[in-house]
Amino acid sequence: MQLKSLFPLYFLFSSVLIHFSFFFEASGQDCSAELILEIQDADNADPLSGAAVWINQLDKGQAADNNGIVKFSTLCVGQKYTVDIHFIGYEELRIEFVAKETQKIQVKLNQSNIVLSEVVVDGERQIAITQATQQLRGQALSRSRGKSLGESLKDLPGLNSLQTGPGISKPVIQGLHSNRILILNNGIRQEGQQWGAEHAPEIDPFVASKITVIKGAEGVKYGPDAIGGVIILEPEDLRINKKFGGEINTAGMTNSRMGVFSTIFEGNISTLNNFGWRVQASVKRGGDFQAPDYNLMNTGVKELNFSLAGGWNTDNKGLEIFFSRFNTDIGILRSAHIGNLTDLEDAIGRNEPFYQRDFSYEIDNPRQELKHSLLKLNGYWTAPNLGKIKAKYGGQWNLRREFDVRRGGRSDRAAIDMDLNTHSLDLGLEHKAIGSLKGEVGITGIYQQNRNVPGTGVDPLIPFFNQFTTGIFLIEKYIKDNWQLEFGARYDHRELEVKTFNESNQLVNPKYSFDNHTFSIGGQIDLNESIRLSSNLGSAWRPPHVSELFSNGLHHGVAAIERGLLYEGGILSDVENIEAIKAESSLKWVNTLSINKNKWSAVANPYIQRINNFVYLEPKPGEFVLTVRGAFPLQQYVQTDAQLVGFDGTVNYDFTTDLNATLSYSMVRANDLNKNEAIIWMPADRYNFSLRKNFSGKFSPFIEGSVSHVARQSRVSDDRDFTAAPDAYQLIDLALGGSTTVGSNNLSLFIDVENLMNTSYRDYMNRLRYYADELGRNISIRFQYQF
């Protein structure tokens, strides 16, 4: 890539920012004031290592070291700052102060009576802290409101999104996605039809006040599938001490003319002690998105979601109930529905998509209609001599209906109609500390069933199945002053029963079972006060999904016949013969180096991962399946050994307190070790440079500009894809915003301009890149009111 080409843009931004600064009060003040916060437990004065400190004016945060100390050294003397201090199990605290040259503030946090922090938020407290993590919270999360989960996360280092047009976006962690990553929604494993590349997670990001991404393998904690990483969505704590409050978010976007509205109301009940509740709802409506030169016909989206939560707790026990419902209707680019390979080649040859129309909110076929419900019940009890005993039930009901462009009036009949139900139960014990040893043991059980609703007139994509998975695990941490060690081990057993039909339409009913054990070991050390090093080696596993075993048929979007692992030469081979099929097993080593020194801060995550029996869809060039509809290329699921090596990192430099620059970079190299070639559908290298200027004043305004460069994915030879990978591209984004307080309420406004130059480009990770360009310029305005 030509880094040189970025430099003129850098200067452009610098000058824009400098010009802007004249509009706001020019500050020639001293911005090297130092703040040291010492964070302690209010009861026993224990240092609270890991407590998160957030300076709102800088939109910057830091975690307390093992002595509970956090240091900031670029504050402006005389300016007023508000700082939020947050630690799981403690009440959140906000302090305001005026910066002096050097000051040390002792902060004492009270253990909370908040239900959620004790019971629900398993995610954060159980993250192996030796793992590489990334968070979306605070202002960055506010500025992503209205976007889908995949879209919200895709700009974080090491993350990408696998897209099917603008409406469907799946998160990718360090090159892996779908069944290789796990999403934890409110403490429950999200179970939708996530095996499909066109199936985005059925989650409304508005339920979360913080999204954490773990970039390492977490097979020990979460069981099968957590090979690539975990995404954790957590809501705000339920407030049993607050009478009434909430949040209103609205967003409007020029591209797709989308409107989003979301509310949260929460509080306690005066007549009922120790009880907190929350009601949340969001609605979203958008029409056809626009590429710079044309409308993307039929890419609208409709969403209506809500959630309810209630919880009760006393000193040593608590109960909570949560229910959420996600409803969406997503249009898929009309031109991406094709008949055969010739149609695909024609589409690739066209400069513009075949079907076009004036802007419309109409959603026609092809489209997806999804409903996902989640019910969670959980409780805990602290036994004085034992520790904390926890139980959690999760029920999920996922309905997916996909409608196609069909002949003979069948378009109103779903072509795919799947009903997936999942029930899970987790029991755990966080044992009392034994010296410096803290830990947890747990057992889990998950039962899942997929049913195809009859009457579609199309052979189902995946068969009827029942699946039962159990696991037992132990995780322990040994914590010392400036270092800690953790280790864990787990054993899993899965049983899978399938009912499907062979070529002669006879019912076959194979049963499979898989067993596996996983382990992890990690360590963290503070080399000195500015350098922290952590390293984690973890194994994880994933039995092949039924889709990978039993797929057999035409995949419309890519005009290919796909055949599962159990098909040999188009015939369902001996279905009971599982010897030939092995579970994927992975070993991932992730390292994190973080440096915080003077005006510099940097995080680097190098990793290496080996996945044995890696399942992927192999194109068979030259092999065609002949049909009345024409010839279709054949793609066969196969297993190989794969290796992923990658790096992502961020460097941040504070020119002054108010002006800082961030450079981030992500790359991954994935290879099929048996064939010695690159694996397809892996993200291209990405660079991002951004410059942010904060201004003092009542509205604490900021302006931020960023340039990103995405290289060409040139490692996969062109003959293994339908067309050559798209060219490299650069995008410029611009953002403005500010916040103010009205009494005890908080009001924020953000304006974001994406693809400022209205550049036409295509992205390698979009499955509709054969048909249409990516989105043109989009200006979005977001308004947030917290009360």
Next chain:
Amino acid sequence: MNYKTTMNKSLLLLLFASIFASACSSDDDPEPENETEIITRVEMKFTNTLNTSEVVTAKVDDPDGPGGNDPIFTHPTLKPGTVYSVSIELFNDLEGEDITEEVQEEDDEHQFFFIPTGDIFTTIAYDDVDDFGRPVGLSSIFTTGVAGTGTLRVVLRHMPNKTAAGVAEGIINNAGGDTDVDIIFNVTVQ
């Protein structure tokens, strides 16, 4: 305290039991889905306009649908310098359905295209129209040329742009839409 512990334990057991009891209830076996939309057989009847008892049938038959065994072709042998009236019929033999009717009912959303190679045909003309007066191609008139061999590609497009340049004349290039049928016959004229 003891009483409470027992309470908690039995509650948990109850939870566990109820979940897995409800989950493991027996299910009815699934029924195979009727593939109603697939075309498994295409028949193209060439009737000599001067002698209507002389009918040549070109055929593609794929009784097991896409995948499995390859379709079986019956290629036509025609007379030189002859005008044929051609009709096309489409069937789904898996479900015993006549797809021709569906195409007739939605004739404004369908069009056949005929793409020959060699000099086997001198003219190919549509002999039917939809409600908007645009060609469909279920009926057409073929005139053969001199003796020889060549191929005839027959394409049925669903939702083409019937008003695009050349489409009414049977030129496929601007038609778009998605393909329902795409077959190639080896044609002998002798």
